[in-house]
Amino acid sequence: MRAVFFIKKICTFVSMQKNETNSETSILTNLNDAQRAAVEFCDGPSLVIAGAGSGKTRVLTYKIAYLLEQGLPPYYILSLTFTNKAAREMKSRIAELVGEKKARSLWMGTFHAIFARILRKEGEAIGFKPNFTIFDTADSRNLIKLIIKDMKLDDKQYRQNAIHGQISKAKNSLITPAMYAANSELLEYDRRARQPQLFEIYQRYQNRLRAANSMDFDDLLMYTNILFRDHKDILEKYRNQFQYILVDEYQDTNFSQHLIVKQIADAHHRVCVVGDDAQSIYSFRGANIDNILNFKSNFPETKVFKLEQNYRSTQNIVNAANSLIRQNTEQIEKDVFSENEVGDKLEILGTFSDFEEGLVVANKIARMRLERHDTYSDFAILYRTNAQSRIFEDALRKKNIPYRIYGGKSFYQRKEIKDVISYFRLIVNPSDEEAFRRVINYPTRGIGNVTVGKIASSAELHNVSLWEVLSSPIEYNLEINAGARNRLATFQSLISGFIEQRDTISAYEIAQEVIKKSGISHEAYSDLTPEGLSRSQNIQELINAMEEFVSTRQEEGDENILLTDFLSEVSLLTDQDTEDDEEAQKVTLMTVHSAKGLEFNHVFVVGMEEDLFPSSMAKSENRGLEEERRLFYVALTRARKTCTVTYAKSRFKNGQTNSAKISRFVMEIDQAYVSEESILNYSNKGTSSADDFWGTMRQQRVKRESLGRAATKDIAPQRAPERRGNIVSVNNAAPSMPLSQEAKELQVGNIIEHERFGRGEVTSIELSGNDRRAFVEFESAGKKQLLLKFAKFNIIE
DNA sequence: TAACACTTGTTTTTT
């Protein structure tokens, strides 16, 4: 209560001395007018529309620092971010401004992390024990698969991923199973979609989760809403505590998240949301752009601030991105501009194949690094799908360029790690069905599907957890033979032993016990295959991480760090959260989605082809298409200095090479901001689509090569020779790519040392397009053609 | 029950 007055006082205090520069307002001098205005306004709801690169994080950081500096206790501030990483970074920046101690007691984190913490404390009010475990996506899907099987439904008609998506959507819209079953519109929709039983799957899924004392990601938000809805005393408590709420990336919140914010903020309206509608890219996950578009109607007295000056990028990049996003219809009007240098124009490079795309990018990175005296960490390659990373990895490795990949399978999703973590989950929460199923026969101990099936049906019959059946097999009439019974009893006492230690010894200590006694370490160490080795390394890494977790927490003053502490921390971590070594000079490879909020001097947006970017999935709906366009906008605006956009004429996908067409988005960029060479390459499209860029000569050659194949599409470049690693393929891409010094000087008769083929003599050189190719007789590798633009070799004599 | 060969579908993005 006192805090309410407190805030009012701060605000009047500040507005009185707005124009003075004394020590109290000193932090504000680092801000521009718009930013400062947004920071200073703290007596009501505010919406900060922050264009790309306009200092959004800066505003949030300074705003929090500002509130703290004025004396508002940190634990009164709730600050919600989109990723753990963002939270961590913001925290450390605030610590620099106001000191470590205050920063540490801020409530700052992702929606999921913060409300998981609150649910652990308050969950008993809605029937959850504080040791509940969290199902990740894979766990959820496994459970859904089991349910579909139990219900004897056709798994082609009810595909687990689709079902999970539907359930997730329902949860994010706060539709409980009961509401779902009562909603004739939804039922009708499902009937038409030939999934009439969907509501029952949802129902059962939710029951099973509850029986397992577990929540999935969406539950963390949904149950928070339910908790606040049904327990006003608890809501009141947090309303009083969170006197000021800040939300980052508001354009990516879903209804469930929005309502949590609203429920808390309704008491005092001191809420500041920051976002950019032009960067809303998560609607597939239920994010609702309307949250930001309609924020004002929820809080009518909302003050809107617009940050329009981009400090990140050159004028060319900002203008190019603006010209793209202008094609969208739904957006808040704003005028993002840059006063940085005009900078280089965008470069658009078409290549013959995805393979060549990799080489072109790798080469350009190598060249630019030297020309511009930048480090590898100034470069990023951004793609639409994780599957595209492979080809760039190969190309970079070939050129000895260090890189770091984000995304894909995260550390915690690796099988061996999930297995170990499942032991932890079962120990902390023996009801956890997924964990139980995962570990009961890992390492193999002769308990197969049949036995597990018996336990499961008995558990369902008696309405208890699998663990309880396992613990009292006789009581629950478990009919199995003596051998199986023995093995079950051994497993049961193994886990019971861990459970007894769970609350006394540290997370690190119990983890070591688990590895040893469960037989995991024995199995891991006896596997000497390369994969086995990497698996035991991963397990070791997990143990090391736990040791570090325990010791840092102890240094911070906590005493006994239990397994449950570690588990609740780790369940919400993703790959993005693994500490990156700042010093490492590596090229960054990631999806555009995970690049949100980051920036690099030089950005390569790759794979700009129809059906890939925009993805074929998104194209059917206009809204989907606009989201893809925003995604491309996000990609372009990551760049500070240069931006290169690439596409390939053919791409290997799902075991097949398909011909591809340049993305419509590339055409939408105003050509005034695109380098002239690039324009020549792609702009004369309209005349004949088959005749663009590549020139007739090249296509004819390709057709000749693919002769005899049924070529239904315009080109069907099957198994390009480069797949095998020989750099002999057609190419005339990358007009901007100059030959290396070596390549320029190369003459017939030279002896060269090639990176892979070894020594060889140049027998002839010919011109192909605007490039040269050399025919080389290698001592061991035989006759090869080298494309001088790409070939890596030294002239020996 | 487990190990293996064979078939099938699958890919958008992530807390």
Add this chain to the structure above:
DNA sequence: ACAAGTGTTA
């Protein structure tokens, strides 16, 4: 290409 699922054999 690849992973997951299915079926066959020991």
